Structure formats: C-alpha cells, structure tokens
Amino acid sequence: MFRIQRCQCSEQAGWLPLRQALWPHASEQEHRDEIGQQLSEPQxxxxxxxxxxxxxxxxxxxxxxxxxxxxxxxxSPVVFLEGIYVAPEQRRQSVAAQLIEFVARWGREQGCVQMASDTGLDNLVSQETHIALGFEETERVVFFKRQL
Ligand SMILES: CC(C)(COP(=O)(O)OP(=O)(O)OC[C@H]1O[C@@H](n2cnc3c(N)ncnc32)[C@H](O)[C@@H]1OP(=O)(O)O)[C@@H](O)C(=O)NCCC(=O)NCCS
Incomplete structure (x- = not known):
C-alpha cells in the first residue's frame, strides 16, 4: 500500500530528492526555486x-x-503532467497509476476535461506507461533553436 500526499511545504519529505532523481541536470538551487514557485501558486x-x-x-x-x-x-485549460518519477525498486506496483489518478482528480476539480503530458521519443517505458494509464498519443514534435 502506498500513501499519496500533496506537497504543501518546501521541506516535505521526498519532494526535493525525487525531483533531483527525475531532473538530475538542474542544480539544487534551481529545484528549490521551482518548488517555491509552485508553492506560491497553489491554484x-x-x-x-x-x-x-x-x-x-x-x-x-x-x-x-x-x-x-x-x-x-x-x-483549455488542461491539466498537464509535468513530471512523474518512481524509485526503481518500487516500479510496477501501480505507484505511477495512483499518482496520475490523484492528478486527474485535481484536474477535474479545476474544471478540466482533458489531461495532457509529454515524454522523450526514446523513453519507451514512459510511453508504455502513458498508454497503459489511459493516455492516447497525439503528436510527435521536433524542437529547434537559433542563436540571435
Ligand atoms: C514511467 C514510470 C513513472 C512508471 O512508474 P511505475 O510506478 O512503475 O508505473 P505503474 O506500476 O503504475 O505501471 C502502470 C502500467 O504502465 C505500464 N508499464 C510501466 N512500466 C513499464 C515497463 N517498464 N515496461 C512496459 N510497461 C510498463 C504497464 O502496463 C503497467 O501496468 P502493469 O504493471 O500492471 O503491467 C517509472 O518507470 C519511472 O519513474 N521512470 C523514470 C522517470 C520517467 O521516465 N518518467 C516519465 C517522464 S517525465
């Protein structure tokens, strides 16, 4: 059994380390800034x-x-799944499924009728998980940039 809890303070156990595991390229300060930003806009x-x-x-x-x-x-608006991560030793126990259900419930409460998400073209596990959990693939895109 897993207990799911909304993060309501920056020191909530697990939030920072799980973020760091999902997005290892960001610095600790960047993670803390983003956590602060999220807490400042709970709607x-x-x-x-x-x-x-x-x-x-x-x-x-x-x-x-x-x-x-x-x-x-x-x-519009849609609830967008910005990131999801489960510790490797706890995978395939429906943790992601439960987390996404909590996100979906929150989205419905905000009046959304659609939830969206994205993932890397090479992240086949994530793609399998999305499909298994009720998402349908919509588009594949290529991002570009040009120096100005
Ligand atoms: C993607 C991720 C979040 C899935 O978490 P999880 O808790 O293992 O997922 P669940 O147990 O809820 O799986 C739900 C279903 O998705 C599918 N699925 C999950 N992992 C899978 C895998 N490795 N291979 C194939 N299908 C998979 C299965 O259909 C699964 O149901 P089942 O176990 O009854 O067969 C996890 O693998 C992870 O953290 N990956 C690294 C981070 C990442 O890539 N995040 C997504 C991009 S932001």
Whole structure:
C-alpha cells in the first residue's frame, strides 16, 4: 500500500530528492526555486508524493494547469503532467497509476476535461506507461533553436 500526499511545504519529505532523481541536470538551487514557485501558486500547480508502508518517499508527480495551447488537445485549460518519477525498486506496483489518478482528480476539480503530458521519443517505458494509464498519443514534435 502506498500513501499519496500533496506537497504543501518546501521541506516535505521526498519532494526535493525525487525531483533531483527525475531532473538530475538542474542544480539544487534551481529545484528549490521551482518548488517555491509552485508553492506560491497553489491554484496553478499540484504535486503529489507517494510513501511506502515504512513512510519512505517512493514516487512523485508534478502537474500544472495550462491555459496556453497544448499540442493535441482541444480544451483549455488542461491539466498537464509535468513530471512523474518512481524509485526503481518500487516500479510496477501501480505507484505511477495512483499518482496520475490523484492528478486527474485535481484536474477535474479545476474544471478540466482533458489531461495532457509529454515524454522523450526514446523513453519507451514512459510511453508504455502513458498508454497503459489511459493516455492516447497525439503528436510527435521536433524542437529547434537559433542563436540571435
Ligand atoms: C514511467 C514510470 C513513472 C512508471 O512508474 P511505475 O510506478 O512503475 O508505473 P505503474 O506500476 O503504475 O505501471 C502502470 C502500467 O504502465 C505500464 N508499464 C510501466 N512500466 C513499464 C515497463 N517498464 N515496461 C512496459 N510497461 C510498463 C504497464 O502496463 C503497467 O501496468 P502493469 O504493471 O500492471 O503491467 C517509472 O518507470 C519511472 O519513474 N521512470 C523514470 C522517470 C520517467 O521516465 N518518467 C516519465 C517522464 S517525465
């Protein structure tokens, strides 16, 4: 059994380390800044941590309300799954499934009728997970940049 809890303070157990595991290229300060930003706008951002039976944090989902156009959707706003991570030794126990259900419930409470997400073209496990949990693929895109 896993317990799911919304993050409501920057020191909530697991939030920072699980974020660091998911996005290892960001500095600790960048993570702390983003956590602060999210806590300052609770109507826009939602975050859940999953704890195991020993109260160890094992999974994280972060999501936001997006009012700008989100590829493949036809409603606004949509709840957008910004990131999801489960500790390797706790995978395939429906932790991600539970976290996403909590995000979906929050999105419905905000009036959304669609939830969107994205993942890397090479992240096949994430793609399998999305499909298994009710998402349908909409678009594949290539990002560009040019120096000015
Ligand atoms: C993607 C991730 C969050 C899935 O977490 P999880 O808790 O293991 O997922 P669940 O147990 O809820 O899996 C739900 C379903 O997704 C599918 N699935 C999950 N992992 C899978 C895998 N390795 N291979 C194939 N299908 C998989 C299965 O259908 C699974 O149901 P089942 O176990 O009953 O067969 C986890 O693998 C992870 O943290 N990966 C690294 C971070 C990442 O890539 N995040 C996504 C991009 S932001």
């Amino acid at each position: 826009r951002y939602i975050n859940f941590v999953a704890y195991d039976s020993r109260e160890q944090p094992v999974g994280l989902a972060e999501a936001s309300l997006r009012h700008d156009y989100v590829n493949g959707t036809d409603n």
